[in-house]
Amino acid sequence: MRILKFGGTSVGSEDAIRKVLKLISRKREEGRIQVVVSAFRGVTNTLQQMVEEASDGNQTYRDQLKAIEDRHIEIVRKLIGVKEQSTVLTELKVLLNELDDVLHGVSLTHELTARTRDFVLGFGERLSAYIISKALKSSGVEAEYVDAREMIVTNDDFGNARVLIAKTYENIRRRLGKSDTVGVITGFISSTENGETTTLGRGGSDYTASLVGAALNAEAIEIWTDVEGIMTADPRKVGRHLPIGSLSYEEAMELSHFGAEVIYPPTIHPAMEMAIPIYIKNTFKPGEKGTVITKEAQIVKSSVKGISSIDNVTLITLKGSGMVGVSGFAARIFTALADAKVNIIMITQASSEHTVCFAVLPDQASRAMQALGTHFRRELEEGVIDEIKEEPNCSIVAAVGEGMKRTPGISGRFFRSLGRNGINVRAIAQGSSERNISVVVKNNDLAKTLNTIHDAFFLSEIKSVNLFLIGIGLIGSKLLELFQRQADLLYEKHNIELKLCGIANSRNYMIKEEGMPFTGWPDRLESEGTPMSLNAFLEEADELNLPNSLFIDCTASEEVSDFYPEVMKANFSLVTANKKANSGPLKRYQELQELALEYNVMYLYETNVGAGLPVVKTLKEQVLAGDEITRIEGVLSGTLSYIFNTYNGEIPFSEVVKGALQKGYTEPDPREDLNGMDVARKLLILAREAGFEVEMSDLVIENLVPEPAREADSIDSFFEKLADFDDDFKKKYDEAASKGHRLCYIARYEKGEATVGLEEIDADHPFSGLSGSDNIIAFHTMHYRDTPLVVKGPGAGAEVTAGGILADILRISNVPAFSNKIV
Numbered sequence: 001m002r003i004l005k006f007g008g009t010s011v012g013s014e015d016a017i018r019k020v021l022k023l024i025s026r027k028r029e030e031g032r033i034q035v036v037v038s039a040f041r042g043v044t045n046t047l048q049q050m051v052e053e054a055s056d057g058n059q060t061y062r063d064q065l066k067a068i069e070d071r072h073i074e075i076v077r078k079l080i081g082v083k084e085q086s087t088v089l090t091e092l093k094v095l096l097n098e099l100d101d102v103l104h105g106v107s108l109t110h111e112l113t114a115r116t117r118d119f120v121l122g123f124g125e126r127l128s129a130y131i132i133s134k135a136l137k138s139s140g141v142e143a144e145y146v147d148a149r150e151m152i153v154t155n156d157d158f159g160n161a162r163v164l165i166a167k168t169y170e171n172i173r174r175r176l177g178k179s180d181t182v183g184v185i186t187g188f189i190s191s192t193e194n195g196e197t198t199t200l201g202r203g204g205s206d207y208t209a210s211l212v213g214a215a216l217n218a219e220a221i222e223i224w225t226d227v228e229g230i231m232t233a234d235p236r237k238v239g240r241h242l243p244i245g246s247l248s249y250e251e252a253m254e255l256s257h258f259g260a261e262v263i264y265p266p267t268i269h270p271a272m273e274m275a276i277p278i279y280i281k282n283t284f285k286p287g288e289k290g291t292v293i294t295k296e297a298q299i300v301k302s303s304v305k306g307i308s309s310i311d312n313v314t315l316i317t318l319k320g321s322g323m324v325g326v327s328g329f330a331a332r333i334f335t336a337l338a339d340a341k342v343n344i345i346m347i348t349q350a351s352s353e354h355t356v357c358f359a360v361l362p363d364q365a366s367r368a369m370q371a372l373g374t375h376f377r378r379e380l381e382e383g384v385i386d387e388i389k390e391e392p393n394c395s396i397v398a399a400v401g402e403g404m405k406r407t408p409g410i411s412g413r414f415f416r417s418l419g420r421n422g423i424n425v426r427a428i429a430q431g432s433s434e435r436n437i438s439v440v441v442k443n444n445d446l447a448k449t450l451n452t453i454h455d456a457f458f459l460s461e462i463k464s465v466n467l468f469l470i471g472i473g474l475i476g477s478k479l480l481e482l483f484q485r486q487a488d489l490l491y492e493k494h495n496i497e498l499k500l501c502g503i504a505n506s507r508n509y510m511i512k513e514e515g516m517p518f519t520g521w522p523d524r525l526e527s528e529g530t531p532m533s534l535n536a537f538l539e540e541a542d543e544l545n546l547p548n549s550l551f552i553d554c555t556a557s558e559e560v561s562d563f564y565p566e567v568m569k570a571n572f573s574l575v576t577a578n579k580k581a582n583s584g585p586l587k588r589y590q591e592l593q594e595l596a597l598e599y600n601v602m603y604l605y606e607t608n609v610g611a612g613l614p615v616v617k618t619l620k621e622q623v624l625a626g627d628e629i630t631r632i633e634g635v636l637s638g639t640l641s642y643i644f645n646t647y648n649g650e651i652p653f654s655e656v657v658k659g660a661l662q663k664g665y666t667e668p669d670p671r672e673d674l675n676g677m678d679v680a681r682k683l684l685i686l687a688r689e690a691g692f693e694v695e696m697s698d699l700v701i702e703n704l705v706p707e708p709a710r711e712a713d714s715i716d717s718f719f720e721k722l723a724d725f726d727d728d729f730k731k732k733y734d735e736a737a738s739k740g741h742r743l744c745y746i747a748r749y750e751k752g753e754a755t756v757g758l759e760e761i762d763a764d765h766p767f768s769g770l771s772g773s774d775n776i777i778a779f780h781t782m783h784y785r786d787t788p789l790v791v792k793g794p795g796a797g798a799e800v801t802a803g804g805i806l807a808d809i810l811r812i813s814n815v816p817a818f819s820n821k822i823v
C-alpha cells in the first residue's frame with residue numbers, strides 16, 4: 001500500500017489534474033494505493049477571505065462563491081464523462097448550497113467562531129476530493145470519495161486541532177484497511193468526537209497522508225507537489241539552490257523548524273514511528289528523483305544537507321556579572337518567559353555565564369522584555385544584572401545535517417565563509433544533537449549569509465565570483481577578453497561563474513547585481529554609465545552585499561590605489577596590477593597587509609612584478625617556508641628588456657621605444673619605464689616582500705629619459721624630443737658592443753642597498769641570454785646559496801598580464817590548479 005498526496009498546485013488546473021489522474025492510474029496498476037488531496041489551488045485562501053467578508057456583513061463574498069462554483073463546474077465538465085456529469089453537478093450543487101447557507105448565516109449574525117471557520121475552510125477539500133474521485137471513475141479507475149472526517153478524530157482546538165491518534169488509526173484501518181478501491185481522501189479536515197469539523201493547520205493535508213500511511217503501515221508516503229523535492233535552501237533567497245536527495249526524519253524536522261517550507265512538520269511523526277519513507281516528488285516532472293525522507297540519514301560529502309532561516313526575530317540579551325555561578329538563573333528566565341507565553345526560538349549562553357542571549361519572534365519581544373523587566377527588577381536595581389537589551393531586525397540562519405556530528409571542521413568552514421564575506425554574527429548556537437549550527441545576523445545580511453553558507457557547503461555546485469573591475473585600458477580590456485574566453489570552461493569544469501557586477505574607467509561606471517556581458521566596453525560605459533566616483537562605485541557595490549565580491553584594479557592611478565583601505569574595509573578582496581599602492585610609503589604597504597588580515601580579505605598583486613610570471617608568489621612562499629633572502633637581482637622591466645634586446649644601433653632608439661609601446665609592454669606613459677621608476681617600484685615591492693623595510697628614497701635610480709624629454713606635455717612630444725637623442729643612445733650601444741658587451745637595465749637589492757640602472761654585461765653574464773620582453777629575477781637565499789632561485793620569461797604584455805590577474809582571481813575563488821574538484 002502506498003499513500004499519494006497531491007497538493008493544491010497539483011490540482012490547480014484541468015491540465016494539472018489530468019496529470020494527476022494519469023499518475024494515479026499508473027500507480028494503481030503497480031499496487032494498492034490511497035490518495036489524499038488538497039483543495040484546488042487558491043480555494044482555501046478564497047474561502048478564508050469569503051468567511052471574513054461575510055462576518056463583516058460584506059456581500060462581496062457572493063461573487064467569490066460564484067467564481068468558486070464556476071471553476072469547479074468547469075473542471076467537472078472537462079474531466080468527467082457526459083453521462084456522469086449531471087449526478088456529479090447535482091452533488092456539487094448540494095455542497096455549494098450548504099456552503100452558501102453557512103456564509104449567509106455568518107453574514108447575518110456577524111459572528112465568526114473558530115468552529116464555523118473550520119467548517120467553511122473544509123469545503124475546499126470536500127469539493128476537490130469528490131470531483132477527483134468521480135474523474136478517476138470516469139477514466140476507468142475504481143475509486144471512491146472518502147471524507148476524512150469519518151476517520152480522523154481530534155480535540156476541539158478548532159483551527160489547529162490535535163489528533164487523537166489511537167482512535168484515528170482504528171477508524172482508518174476499519175474504513176480503508178481492506179479496501180482495494182482507490183480512496184480519494186479529503187486532506188486537511190478532521191472532526192471532533194461529536195462530529196464537528198476541525199482542521200489540521202495549513203499544510204495539514206501532508207499530515208493527513210502521514211496519518212493514513214501510518215495507520216495502514218504503508219510502504220511509502222508520496223507527497224506530490226510542484227517542486228523537485230526539498231531544496232538545499234529557499235529558492236527565493238538562494239539562486240543556486242539544489243534538490244536534496246535524501247534526509248533523515250530528524251534532518252527534515254530540524255530544517256522545517258528553521259522555517260524551510262519543506263513539509264508540514266507534524267507530518268513527520270506518524271511516518272517516523274512506523275519507519276515509512278516519505279517521498280517528495282514533482283507532479284509535473286515525475287521522472288525527477290525528488291527527495292526521500294527516511295530513518296537512516298545518508299551522509300553527504302558536504303555534511304550539511306540544507307540551509308534555512310527564520311527571517312525576522314528579536315534578539316534579547318541579559319548581561320551581568322551577578323549571574324556567574326548562580327544556579328537557577330536560566331530556570332528563572334525561562335519561567336518568566338513561559339508565564340508570559342513567549343516562545344524561545346534559540347538560546348545561547350557564554351560559558352563565562354556573563355550573558356544569556358535568546359531569540360524570540362518580534363511580536364513577542366515587548367512581552368518578553370516586560371516580563372524579564374518585572375521578574376528581575378530587584379536584580380537590575382542591585383546591579384546583579386547590568387542590562388536587558390533587545391535587538392530587533394535579526395534573522396536566524398541554520399545549517400542542518402546529520403553528518404555534521406561526525407565531521408570535524410564544519411563550524412570552521414561555516415564561520416570562515418562568514419568572516420571572509422564580512423558578515424557580522426550576533427549570536428551562535430549549535431544544537432547539542434550537533435545536527436545544526438545556527439547564527440543570528442542582522443536582517444540586511446540575511447540573503448548574503450544564506451548564499452555564503454550555501455556556497456561554502458555546496459561548493460561542488462556553482463559558485464559565483466562577483467567582479468568589480470576598475471580600468472579597462474590595455475590590460476583591463478585584455479582581461480575582459482580573457483573572461484569571455486574562459487568563462488564557459490570555468491563554469492563547466494570548475495563550477496565557477498565569473499560575474500561582472502561592476503565596471504569603471506576614469507569617466508564612467510556601471511553596477512549591475514545580475515551581472516553584465518564581458519564585451520561591448522568601453523562604449524557601453526560611455527552611453528549608459530554614471531560619471532565615475534570611487535566612493536559611489538564602492539558604495540553601490542557594497543549595497544549589493546554579494547558574497548565572493550572582489551575588486552580588480554587595472555589602472556595605473558594613485559587615486560585608485562589610495563582607495564584600497566576603503567575597499568578592504570568594505571570586505572572586498574582585491575586583485576591589482578597597479579603597483580602604486582605597494583611601492584608607495586612603507587606605512588601604506590604595511591597597512592594594506594594588516595587590513596587584509598583584519599578584514600579577512602585576500603589582497604593579491606602577482607602582476608606587480610614580472611607581469612604573469614610567478615614572482616611574488618614564489619618569493620612569498622620562500623619567506624613563509626623560512627627562507628631568508630640575501631640578495632635580489634634581476635631585469636624587472638619588460639620594456640627595457642625589449643629595448644636593449646632589440647636595439648642594434650641600426651633602427652633609431654626612439655623607434656624601438658615606440659615598438660615597446662605598440663607591443664603593450666610599457667606603462668601608459670613609457671617615461672615611467674625609461675626613467676627607471678617602474679623598475680624601482682618592482683624592486684621595492686620585492687624587497688618589502690622579502691621582509692626588508694625600504695622606502696623609495698632609499699633607492700638609487702638611473703633615469704634614461706634625456707632631460708628635455710622629461711617635461712614633454714604629451715607622449716607624442718616626448719617621442720619627438722627623445723628622437724633628438726637617438727645618437728647618444730647609439731654611442732652608448734657602440735661603446736659596449738666594441739668590448740663584446742651588451743646593455744642591460746638591472747635592479748639589485750642587497751644588505752639595504754638598492755640600485756636600478758643601465759649596465760654593460762659580457763656574454764657570460766647570466767642575464768645576457770634574454771630576448772624579447774624577458775624578465776629574469778634571481779633570488780639568492782639561505783636555501784638557494786650556491787645557485788640562485790631564478791624565475792625567467794616574458795615579463796610584460798597585455799596577454800601575460802591579464803593571465804596573471806585571472807590567476808589571482810581564481811586563487812581567491814579557491815580554484816586549485818591541479819584538480820577539477822573544488823576543495
Ligand SMILES: NC(=O)C1=CN([C@@H]2O[C@H](COP(=O)(O)OP(=O)(O)OC[C@H]3O[C@@H](n4cnc5c(N)ncnc54)[C@H](O)[C@@H]3O)[C@@H](O)[C@H]2O)C=CC1
Binds near residue numbers: 504
Ligand atoms: N603592460 C603591462 O605589461 C603591464 C601592466 N601592468 C599595470 O597595469 C595597469 C594598467 O595598465 P594599462 O592597461 O596599460 O593602462 P591604460 O592607461 O591603458 O588603462 C588604464 C585604465 O584605467 C582607467 N583609469 C585611470 N584612472 C582612473 C581612475 N582614477 N578611476 C577609474 N579608472 C581610472 C582608465 O580610464 C583606463 O581605462 C598599470 O598599473 C600597469 O602598471 C602590470 C603588469 C604588466
Ligand SMILES: N[C@@H](CC=O)C(=O)O
Binds near residue numbers: 666796
Ligand atoms: N611596463 C612594465 C609592465 C609590467 O609591469 C614593463 O615594461 O615591465
Ligand code: NA
Binds near residue numbers: 606610613614804
Ligand atoms: Na608576477
